Amino acid sequence: MIDRPLRIGIVCPYSFDVPGGVQFHVRDLAHALEERGHTVSILAPADDDTPVPVQMTPAGRSVPVRYNGAVARMTFGPVSAARVRRWLAAGDFDVLHLHEPVTPSLGMLALWIAEGPIVATFHTALIRSRALQMAYPVVRPSLEKISARIAVSEDARRTLVEHLGGDAVVIPNGVYVDPFEQATPDPRWTGTPDAPTIAFLGRLDEPRKGLPVLTSAIPAVLAALPGARFLVAGRGDTGASEAREALGEHARSVEFLGGITDEEKAALLRSVDVYVAPQTGGESFGIVLVEAMSAGTAVVASDLGAFRRVLDEGHAGVLFRTGDGADLAATLLRVLRDPGMRERVVARGSEVVRRYDWSTVTEQVLTVYETVLSGVGPKVRVGEDPRSRRTRWAAGLRGER
Known part of the structure; x- marks a missing residue:
């Protein structure tokens, strides 16, 4: 050495x-x-x-x-x-x-x-x-x-x-795993069984980051879980405006946080029930998936090859069909309704992240x-x-x- x-x-x-x-x-x-x-x-x-x-x-x-x-x-x-x-x-x-x-x-x-x-x-x-x-x-x-x-x-x-x-x-x-693992949850972003919280982080004006896929899934999730809250963090005023317009009346269940600091990101990921990664392509790794796993949060991600590998072929997170908003909605509901599934993928994720x-x-x-x-x-x-x-x-x- x-x-x-x-x-x-x-x-x-x-x-x-x-x-x-x-x-x-x-x-x-x-x-x-x-x-x-x-x-x-x-x-x-x-x-x-x-x-x-x-x-x-x-x-x-x-x-x-x-x-x-x-x-x-x-x-x-x-x-x-x-x-x-x-x-x-x-x-x-x-x-x-x-x-x-x-x-x-x-x-x-x-x-x-x-x-x-x-x-x-x-x-x-x-x-x-x-x-x-x-x-x-x-x-x-x-x-x-x-x-x-x-x-x-x-x-x-x-x-x-x-x-x-x-x-x-x-x-x-x-990834520095410990700051995410040891972050303090923020009550503003913590969910309950009737009002779970789902987070998304990414550039809002880059379609490949998948915000349009998420917005297409939100109405179906809210129809089944009216109390669900979606927390969207990232820069891109144009993307946020387009998302609000696409959501219509459902926009009241979505909070756009804008750009956030590293400390706020760790607190957000530590607080929410699910982190969703709906990217549609162009991803070679998926660092935010590792950050979410480090924070002890269940990950739902598109089944891109890079994401599958980071999520241990679906053992450390739950995958849905890339670009399919209906499948994303169904997957989110399945994960949110099954605490045992969340515990299993979180436990596996906590083991996997140490390699990163x-x-x-x-x-x-x-x-x-x-x-x-x-x-x-x-x-x-x-x-x-x-x-x-x-x-x-x-x-x-x-x-x-």
Whole structure:
């Protein structure tokens, strides 16, 4: 095992202005590594006035790009490349850890510029991707510079193998289990047998997160359990407005909480009877499922491959047919009416989540670092000027040779 403190540089492609799963993974990985005595620096897009982790160097303003069924905020171009170069030169890193290095953002730039021990984590799971197909000819030479590849799930690994070639070790996303397990329930969100509470967390204006599927199920649930309450947390005013309009008179049983803090999320998941994950696709893992299981909450989720695997093939949660609002309603009613079923899946979930705790995940990541450091030359260093590669990238986008 690594017997000395390392200097680790982590590059996140997505902006902390509107943080999501990859950003939270990067933030928590940095914290977990620092708890082991290592020094970590993060480079990620963020405006100057955006609150960021203390280890992070903001790389400037990002632009919204539609990617993988969502809108991702990324940064790319000569100014960003110069910032990457300066950060690498100043970092004196033992290991460079890139996240989503084939996404046209900071990770791709860092891969072009850097030489030395490089680890890459792939988060995306797609059936087919035109963006990846376009990017592959440009990034293929640089992919050979990666010393070790990590995929956060079997689905992400399959996407990597099918679209980019090569293979990866699967190391899941991490969760700090204890804060969820030990959170104090909030009376505002606690249900009763006659008035159970069901929670949803996600970006409300991204259809793949499944809010329209949930809203289509709510009337049937309320017809059978008129006291049921639905607590919807997440940003997206447009999505909230559309959901209220679709619900009509049933909207009075739905409380839109807006964006919530990490502490509020833990309290919410600890309080409710059921957490529902109605996503329709594009999910490589399902971190909020692990958070809900950590909080001791029964999970009802669409039967996506990634969700099935996180939920131990349905033993640590209850699955319904993806995109089927009627089946979601029937499944919710079955779970809400059967305390014994909830107890069984919660008990299994409490066992399963320990494999995702950062104490376990960090050990696996450090093992990858150890392997890389034993087989690659010392220190990360600045390599070639990426301007020629940027020119080829732009030409590729224009369809030129």
